[in-house]
Amino acid sequence: QASAVALPSTTTDFPHSHEKIASPPDTPYFLDNQFVQSQASQWIELHDPATNNLVTRVPQSTDAELKAAVASAEKAFKSWSKVTLLSRQQIMFKYVALIRQNWDRLAASITLEQGKTFADAKGDVLRGLQVAETATGITSMMGEVLEVSKDMETRTYKEPLGVVAAICPFNFPAMIPLWCIPVATMTGNTLILKPSERDPGAAMILMELAAEAGFPPGVINVVHGAAPTVNFILDAPSIKAISFVGSNKAGEYIFSRGSANGKRVQANLGAKNHATVLPDCNKNHALNAILGAAFGAAGQRCMALSVCVMVGETKEWVSEIAERAKELKVNGGFEESADLGPVISPEAKRRIEDVIASAEKEGATILLDGRGAHPEKYPNGNFIGPTVIANVKPHMRCYTEEIFGPVLVCLNVDTIDEAIEMSNNNEYGNGTAIFTRSGPSASKYQSEIEAGQVGINVPIPVPLPMFSFTGNKASIAGGGANTFYGKPGINFYTQTKTVTSHWRSEDAVATKASVNMPT
Ligand code: NAD
Numbered sequence: 001q002a003s004a005v006a007l008p009s010t011t012t013d014f015p016h017s018h019e020k021i022a023s024p025p026d027t028p029y030f031l032d033n034q035f036v037q038s039q040a041s042q043w044i045e046l047h048d049p050a051t052n053n054l055v056t057r058v059p060q061s062t063d064a065e066l067k068a069a070v071a072s073a074e075k076a077f078k079s080w081s082k083v084t085l086l087s088r089q090q091i092m093f094k095y096v097a098l099i100r101q102n103w104d105r106l107a108a109s110i111t112l113e114q115g116k117t118f119a120d121a122k123g124d125v126l127r128g129l130q131v132a133e134t135a136t137g138i139t140s141m142m143g144e145v146l147e148v149s150k151d152m153e154t155r156t157y158k159e160p161l162g163v164v165a166a167i168c169p170f171n172f173p174a175m176i177p178l179w180c181i182p183v184a185t186m187t188g189n190t191l192i193l194k195p196s197e198r199d200p201g202a203a204m205i206l207m208e209l210a211a212e213a214g215f216p217p218g219v220i221n222v223v224h225g226a227a228p229t230v231n232f233i234l235d236a237p238s239i240k241a242i243s244f245v246g247s248n249k250a251g252e253y254i255f256s257r258g259s260a261n262g263k264r265v266q267a268n269l270g271a272k273n274h275a276t277v278l279p280d281c282n283k284n285h286a287l288n289a290i291l292g293a294a295f296g297a298a299g300q301r302c303m304a305l306s307v308c309v310m311v312g313e314t315k316e317w318v319s320e321i322a323e324r325a326k327e328l329k330v331n332g333g334f335e336e337s338a339d340l341g342p343v344i345s346p347e348a349k350r351r352i353e354d355v356i357a358s359a360e361k362e363g364a365t366i367l368l369d370g371r372g373a374h375p376e377k378y379p380n381g382n383f384i385g386p387t388v389i390a391n392v393k394p395h396m397r398c399y400t401e402e403i404f405g406p407v408l409v410c411l412n413v414d415t416i417d418e419a420i421e422m423s424n425n426n427e428y429g430n431g432t433a434i435f436t437r438s439g440p441s442a443s444k445y446q447s448e449i450e451a452g453q454v455g456i457n458v459p460i461p462v463p464l465p466m467f468s469f470t471g472n473k474a475s476i477a478g479g480g481a482n483t484f485y486g487k488p489g490i491n492f493y494t495q496t497k498t499v500t501s502h503w504r505s506e507d508a509v510a511t512k513a514s515v516n517m518p519t
Helices: 063-080 085-101 103-114 118-140 175-186 201-213 227-235 248-260 283-299 312-326 346-361 416-425 439-448 486-492
Strands: 029-031 034-036 043-047 054-059 145-149 152-160 163-167 190-194 220-222 239-245 264-268 273-277 305-311 365-368 387-390 407-413 431-435 453-456 494-502
Touching: 029 063, 034 201, 054 103, 063 163, 063 190, 063 220, 063 227, 085 103, 085 118, 085 175, 085 201, 103 118, 103 201, 118 175, 163 175, 163 227, 175 190, 175 201, 175 239, 175 486, 190 227, 201 220, 227 239, 227 248, 239 248, 248 264, 273 283, 273 416, 283 305, 283 312, 283 407, 283 431, 305 312, 305 416, 312 365, 312 387, 312 407, 346 365, 346 387, 346 407, 407 416, 416 439, 431 439, 439 453, 486 494
Parallel strands: 163 190, 163 239, 190 220, 239 264, 273 305, 273 431, 305 407, 387 407, 431 453
Antiparallel strands: 029 034, 029 220, 043 054, 145 152, 152 494, 365 387
16 A cells, blocks of 8 residues: 655755755655655666756656556546536636745756756746646636527537646756646546656646645646656556657657557657848847847757857857857856756766767857856756857758757858748747848748747747647647647647537427438
């Protein structure tokens, strides 16, 4: 029999520091509103990216634990799907308030486990919180009714699917679980959440708050681990839908195996977001916007602007981009002065440094080299300084691969048409931005560019939760039919039932059967 344990001290005591933890506690799983110590035989060590000190061990959930999580969610679905929308809404109001009260605590867990700066981690929480806030308004978004002819009406009902699952990436430990939890549960589903095995702390705090807000046991259960847990989710017959955010390698596999098993799958994948800079733009705004979007979160955002397409004379501005980037401070995420923290792991650091080396070998110009940067206080962290690479050509590895680090690659073209063509030829199509003062240029760009999210003088145009997170090309599986949050998010998590009814006074009922389609 599983027994309840406490959350690790790193999430309850709100440490706000990179100090070594004396005896790092294990991360429990979450079942029926209780934290439970796993009986796992395999554990994944989680290290603070700023120091590489051990923070916690994350279990590879056992088969029995995975089955128990699904059985509990199946049982909870029977009653949760019958709870009135207004009662679910009351729970969501409380959840929203609790997330706001625990904002700093959530952000501290993110900085400790993921590495991003504390200020940026607060943004991670906020963008998820906004999805929860918007989900409280779901009462006005569920179903439609129309009187289709006299005495006849058609209405649609949005019914929950059953047990659904979410598989999350490491780069937004609060936001991405919160893309799923509010929409899945408010529509009446129960949810199996698998946070990234690299930073589950924020998701665990979100579970403590979910129980406190009044979610009944089993409505949200958390399991842990890597590929074996994902494979279990992909094959579990009672899981009806899967939400995935992460890399193309994992996501394409998850999309095809999940779909082949008859499940709905939404999968947001990798990116290589291009910024097009026109000579008529507000230069100061454009350069600052690009720097923030390229190097914020150490470039580990799916909406990072990692490619700059300099049009015409703006190629002369690249050295200024490098000069300004040099001013950004790399430091432990809890340090006030930090503009960017470390990358997630020593392997990620090695891979990113390898891509920088390949650019040098292939003939690009390294204008600013972040390799070897480490703040004095954190000699063992996975730090890379801002890196700016100029004279990049489309065949180079630094252009073709998603780098997912603080590296900005710059290419030169002569016209806006060439910039659009280059961006459209790139396999990814998550987001893009154009910097210009010209309405016609912006309008041309917006209509011809093949990207899910377009910013006009806006570097990271992530849609707020009343819209939906749209992607294009290789950045989203299944051609982008299923997108997260907003109305499409509600559609993803529900089955639409359409009921047509006919109410006519008894004396008006026809006496003979009609066998033809009504004309
Ligand atoms: P990842 O694909 O390595 O991991 C994501 C999830 O998949 C994790 O929960 C992990 O356990 C699981 N996983 C990993 N490999 C697997 C395998 N072989 N089989 C089964 N499951 C597997 O991604 P990550 O490194 O955590 O996140 C970074 C990636 O996510 C980047 O490519 C980034 O662009 C992308 N991302 C995309 C969006 C978006 O909305 N488009 C948002 C955030 C991140």
